[in-house]
Amino acid sequence: MRFYRKAKNLTQAQLGEMVELPQPYVEDIERGERNISLDNLQKFLVALHITPSQLFENYDNKQTKELADMLNRVQL
Template identity: 45%
Template sequence: MAGLINQIGKQIRILRKNRGLTQEQLGEKVKLPQSYIGGVERGEKNISIETLERFILALKVSPSELFGTELPSDKEKILDLLKVLLQNRSLKEIEIIYNLSKDVLSAFDAKNAD
């Protein structure tokens, strides 16, 4: 069980940092002191399901994002950062960014095909 506690703590740390939050800021969102957040991230605290739910809501993630069997790869971390960047954008803005991304990737693919 200690492995799962450590895994969740590491995931919380990564997600917190990706969102530009300090431990104190996350603590304010979940209504827990900074020292407790640090203990959770280090795998020293055995948190309740209720507390876990508060973390999920504060970090705006799905439960599965905390229960991955492995730490996220660098690629997954960057994909999460993109998700954070787009989260508060309008649907129209997201569609524009999507279409721009498709165009850029098409250009990359055409260049690599040569």
């Protein structure tokens, strides 16, 4: 998520405002220190204008790719 946030020149605080979540929450998500709900994942995807598969495309892991494929089939 950090990659897409930075690509859009957003700070964690700005992205947090967009998704109505506090900056420390965004920071924890980017560090992998917090689990994210599907509702909040949807907020991030909409705010960053990306798909689930884009979010996971840099992972070379079969399980992660399967998760991305599954999320793409589910309407968030």
